[in-house]
Amino acid sequence: MRECDVLVVGAGPAGSMAARAAAPHCDVVVLEKRAQIGVPKQCAEGTSDMLFEKLNLRVDPKWISRKIKFARLVSPSGVRVDLKEEKFKQLKFGYVLERKKFDKGLAEIAARNGADMFLRTRYLGTNRDNQHIIVKARQFNTDLTFKTKIIIAADGIMSQVARDMGLNSILDIRHLESCCQYEMTGVDREDCIELYFGNEIAPKGYAWIFPKENDTANVGVGILPTKTQYPAKHYLDKFVQWLGLTGKIVEVNAGGVPVSGPLKKTYADNLLVVGDAGHLANPITGGGIHTAMLSGNFAGHVAVGALEKGDVSEKTLKQYETQWKAEFGRELDLSFKGRFILEEFTDQDFDDTARFMNEKGMGQLGAIDLVRFAIGRHPRFALKFASFLKP
Amino acid sequence: MIVEKDSCMYCGSCASVCPSNAIIVTDYDIQVTDECTDCKTCVQACPMGAIQ
Numbered sequence: 309m310r311e312c313d314v315l316v317v318g319a320g321p322a323g324s325m326a327a328r329a330a331a332p333h334c335d336v337v338v339l340e341k342r343a344q345i346g347v348p349k350q351c352a353e354g355t356s357d358m359l360f361e362k363l364n365l366r367v368d369p370k371w372i373s374r375k376i377k378f379a380r381l382v383s384p385s386g387v388r389v390d391l392k393e394e395k396f397k398q399l400k401f402g403y404v405l406e407r408k409k410f411d412k413g414l415a416e417i418a419a420r421n422g423a424d425m426f427l428r429t430r431y432l433g434t435n436r437d438n439q440h441i442i443v444k445a446r447q448f449n450t451d452l453t454f455k456t457k458i459i460i461a462a463d464g465i466m467s468q469v470a471r472d473m474g475l476n477s478i479l480d481i482r483h484l485e486s487c488c489q490y491e492m493t494g495v496d497r498e499d500c501i502e503l504y505f506g507n508e509i510a511p512k513g514y515a516w517i518f519p520k521e522n523d524t525a526n527v528g529v530g531i532l533p534t535k536t537q538y539p540a541k542h543y544l545d546k547f548v549q550w551l552g553l554t555g556k557i558v559e560v561n562a563g564g565v566p567v568s569g570p571l572k573k574t575y576a577d578n579l580l581v582v583g584d585a586g587h588l589a590n591p592i593t594g595g596g597i598h599t600a601m602l603s604g605n606f607a608g609h610v611a612v613g614a615l616e617k618g619d620v621s622e623k624t625l626k627q628y629e630t631q632w633k634a635e636f637g638r639e640l641d642l643s644f645k646g647r648f649i650l651e652e653f654t655d656q657d658f659d660d661t662a663r664f665m666n667e668k669g670m671g672q673l674g675a676i677d678l679v680r681f682a683i684g685r686h687p688r689f690a691l692k693f694a695s696f697l698k699p
Numbered sequence: 700m701i702v703e704k705d706s707c708m709y710c711g712s713c714a715s716v717c718p719s720n721a722i723i724v725t726d727y728d729i730q731v732t733d734e735c736t737d738c739k740t741c742v743q744a745c746p747m748g749a750i751q
Contacts, residue, residue, distance in 0.1 A: 352748060465705055471720060478715075484715065538748070539747060541747050564712030
């Protein structure tokens, strides 16, 4: 039996950031079910550069596939809104990552900080043993047992760890964004991420083109399966055809994004839940790299503090939730409410909103103007907006 | 329910929404346990249309 202080299940960005933060101060073990870190990607790979400053993390140029200067929204009839004004600074500069290299790079940092890495190691289950957690796993053909003080669930949308530790992490299907994506050649685009809206193109979601190195790009679709007739792949094939892309598909990706907003509780005795496992993705954009990394980092630090204090009960670990809520709780909350407004938009609404945004000039347009505009169109939105704006 | 493994991407969307926690997705395999109640939630969730 291998004893440790912190055991992290999952070596995605959330798990590796937790291990990076904790490993210099205590004995950290990371379990990863796959033989390779960062594959297969289940991600459009876009994120902002501010994230790395916050985490005090030096960006390795090989993680970056393309630097992004602005974002473009495209309405169903083709009205483009370019978000590049000063006001949208957060969109002004970002990256489309190469997740294969990025995830591996983060895992290498965790390993160099002292985390013990177990690859091709499947988490099987846990039980409690007084103040400790016994974790059963299987690496290749060998059963392994670990004894840890804290377990960090970074095992993604399926989070078996959170379930085994007593949290209800089953995602309501109404809050699953089902996604399919092709990485394609022959997609020449500006340094701009494009989001396409419309009830034909991507019902209750959006379609995207995120350019990567040279002429390649991630072209994908996310839909709400409870509101649609066909699986995501069907809409993606139609989208590619509609765009008239003639390049070749060099990679196929699929995956689910939790757009439910966070789990009711992301901690328990001996447990911290990070990233997608905690349903921490943004419910409108589906973006979850920033929240995964920030939550992982908080979790690693809180774990170290709890170990130093000699108290790994939920009373101490609760700080973790307080910290991530202070950092991005409001973002997730507003986006969750906003999601339901967008889901009611007709194609006409998307078109008119896009025109309105262009007429006013995005530089002068605040969120409140958009709200006024939408309420003017549909008084029934007023109630929803009221809850949207509640602090 | 039947998983058409040739179309499955092992992405775990089905397992994440299974109310009975009856789907186990590993690196390159998917298993449905006896806990399955045939509720078909997973059929909807699959991005590839690989479950019937």
